[in-house]
Amino acid sequence: MNLPTPAIVPQSAVRRLPRWALLLLCLAYIVPGFVGRDPWRGADMAATGYMLELAQERSSWWAPLLGGMPPDTDGLLPYWMGAWAMQLAPSGISPELAARLPFAALLALTLVATWYGVYCLARSPGAQPVAFAFGGEAQPRDYARAMADGGLLALLACLGLAQPSHEATSYLTQLCCTALVFFALAAAPYRTAAPLLALVAGLAGLVLSGAPALALLYALGGAALCLCSPASSGQPQRHLRAMGLVLLAAALAAAVLAWSLQLWRWRIDSAYDDPSEWASFARLLLWFCWPAWPLALWTLWRWRKQIASRQLHRHLLLPLWFALVAVAAAFTTQPSDRALLLGLPAMATLAAFALPTLRRSVAALIDWFTLLFFSASAIAIWVVWTSTQTGVPAQPAANVAKLAPGFVPEFSAFTLAVALAATAAWCALVAWRTGRHRAAIWKSLVLPAAGATLGWLLLLTLWLPMLNYARSDAPQVQSILQVVGQPPCVLGAGLNRSQIAALRYHGKLIVQPAEGTAHCPWLLVADRRTPSAPSAGVDGQQWTLAAQLARPTDRSDFIWVYRRSSP
Structure with missing residues (x-):
């Protein structure tokens, strides 16, 4: 049937x-x-x-x-x-x-x-x-x-x-x-x-x-x-x-x-075994x-x-x-x-x-919610960018300086032109969508798709210098280089794969395992226990603490730099 x-x-x-x-x-x-x-x-x-x-x-x-x-x-x-x-x-x-x-x-x-x-x-x-x-x-x-x-x-x-x-x-x-x-x-x-x-x-x-x-x-x-x-x-x-x-x-x-x-x-490793964590999965x-x-x-x-x-x-x-x-x-x-x-x-x-x-009322609800959400998001991105470039309004720039200390705003005419063109296209699309003569079946998803694309494009143009500073390891690696210079190698203890890759990519540093046989003049530790015992399996008497360097946007994320104190 x-x-x-x-x-x-x-x-x-x-x-x-x-x-x-x-x-x-x-x-x-x-x-x-x-x-x-x-x-x-x-x-x-x-x-x-x-x-x-x-x-x-x-x-x-x-x-x-x-x-x-x-x-x-x-x-x-x-x-x-x-x-x-x-x-x-x-x-x-x-x-x-x-x-x-x-x-x-x-x-x-x-x-x-x-x-x-x-x-x-x-x-x-x-x-x-x-x-x-x-x-x-x-x-x-x-x-x-x-x-x-x-x-x-x-x-x-x-x-x-x-x-x-x-x-x-x-x-x-x-x-x-x-x-x-x-x-x-x-x-x-x-x-x-x-x-x-x-x-x-x-x-x-x-x-x-x-x-x-x-x-x-x-x-x-x-x-x-x-x-x-x-x-x-x-x-x-x-x-x-x-x-x-x-x-x-x-x-x-x-x-x-x-x-x-x-x-x-065997990759079964759920973080939601506890029913109390199911709300996190739902979110x-x-x-x-x-x-x-x-x-x-x-x-x-x-x-x-x-x-x-x-x-x-x-x-x-x-x-x-x-x-x-x-x-x-x-x-x-x-x-x-x-x-x-x-x-x-x-x-x-x-x-x-x-x-x-879809009923007409549901389609209209999708349109209005999408219009308000992505328009407000685009305005917020523009306001923060304008504040960091001109200082007006002052509060967004102050918030950026507090969350990302040391960040220096950059200006690019090309990215500004791209962002302006994308925003103008969004405005034109909104005007098109509000026309009552549009009956295409896909019309209810035009604004969500275009809004998501607009938000992503604005973030990766106007906010790209800020995102690179906040989400990249480059600032922390540059701080490390100011301490260690360019040694033939450094030892690493407790560093994860991303940190090792960042040291290699941004700093041209060759990281060797601390538990190995390599004889390097510097030791970088991400899981310090005590100053005398910087990491399990490492003799703390051979090392002297030289610097404690944090990521600018996360003051709880430290890398401890040790200098070899004995031959």
């Missing part, structure tokens, strides 16, 4: 979103964050450090080390890509920019794969809108294109996508590979070569970037959906079974590849997936009869499976936000299928 679809869409509602506008929006989202900024402390800085070690042939390509420590993720593919890009880049390109270029391509590929994945799912028979008695309903191809535009806009609007998707780390590689697998499963009933290529690349990339369990779950879930789908779902039963068998073979191949490379690890879901998650829940509610039917509607079950896997991974592994990142394309897809069912 075919259940009536809740989607009621006339042909007038599937007008084409101008390609130039969509491409310009994607470009404005991708470029900031990859160009012009320093590597930020944490996973971004650590990954850059390993890439430099490989590119400069100071470490093994199969077992990279940084300060004597291996990477905290098993997959080596992201480090290889960054190192290869550094080696192949022309001399005029900085190493960090060269390393980011392939990751910028991965983000672009993620957006493309998500668009085509939604497009293929929207062409499914169960996803089609209600046929009108006298015609005039949306045509399948136009409807699928409009839904794909809506899905891409929903992905760009997700608040949690911005920073992780602009870091040259394994998490962006996993996101791109997840989007490729999602596209492969969505497009499999309609094409052969492209889905097969995307499936192989996606599953292999997930394994080689340290997520073999996700590769296995995606493939097994897709196989179950294909093998259990009845012939009435729009595809011959033989074709569906063939796709299911291919997916089972792909799952087996991914498992064998991970086993042969010794990538299987993460609330802001990280906004605004996709409320629209996705609305989709599940409005399409609930189709989900519960025996038809196994692929346009609902496929993104639901990917989203559930990501949420489960975020709840059981660390870091939770990076695991949840992989579910954003699926959640954006579910959000897109809410668009044909």
Whole structure:
């Protein structure tokens, strides 16, 4: 029995979103964050450090080390890509920019794969809108294109996508590979070569970037959906079974590849074992997936009869499976936000299928909330920037000086021009959206996507010097260099991977493990116990405390500098 679809869409509602506008929006989202900024402390800085070690042939390509420590993720593919890009880049390109270029391509590929994945799912028979008695309903191809535009806009609007998707780390590689697998499963009933290529690349990339369990779950879930789908779902039963068998073979191949490379690890390490911590996880879901998650829940509610039917509607079950896997991974592994990142394309897809069912009042609420939120955010960014440049108003500049002591504001005519152009485009878009004659189905997600892009672009132009000063280790490393100079090597005790990479990148310092045999004149300690015993396993009688250096924006984050006092 075919259940009536809740989607009621006339042909007038599937007008084409101008390609130039969509491409310009994607470009404005991708470029900031990859160009012009320093590597930020944490996973971004650590990954850059390993890439430099490989590119400069100071470490093994199969077992990279940084300060004597291996990477905290098993997959080596992201480090290889960054190192290869550094080696192949022309001399005029900085190493960090060269390393980011392939990751910028991965983000672009993620957006493309998500668009085509939604497009293929929207062409499914169960996803089609209600046929009108006298015609005039949306045509399948136009409807699928409009839904794909809506899905891409929903992905760009997700608040949690911005920073992780602009870091040259394994998490962006996993996101791109997840989007490729999602596209492969969505497009499999309609094409052969492209889905097969995307499936192989996606599953292999997930394994080689340290997520073999996700590769296995995606493939097994897709196989179950294909093998259990009845012939009435729009595809011959033989074709569906063939796709299911291919997916089972792909799952087996991914498992064998991970086993042969010794990538299987027990990674269950949840920070939410205590029920009292569940509120923290709920807050993460609330802001990280906004605004996709409320629209996705609305989709599940409005399409609930189709989900519960025996038809196994692929346009609902496929993104639901990917989203559930990501949420489960975020709840059981660390870091939770990076695991949840992989579910954003699926959640954006579910959000897109809410668009044909939204009431006018709900769409208006989304527009007004988005308009007020992002306009207020843009005004705040402009006010703080103006204050730091001119001193008017005085209080924001005083707050910046208090939070980031030593920061010297910088002025760039180019970044100012870019920020002004983006703000003008936002104002023009708001004027367009408030026009009553706009009936496109994707209209409710234009302001969220453009607002998120505007906020990200303004932060990475007007606030870039402040963010680099606050989130980079460069100021602290420069303070260390003023004390130690340029010794042949320094010993490190308690330093994490990001700190070691920053010392190597910003200070050209070679950090050796304190427990090793290297004889270096200086010792850097991040976990000081007592002045006489700077670190476990280090003889405090050989060292004299020379300086206590904190990060300018975090006075509790110290590095203790010791000078060797005995030969």
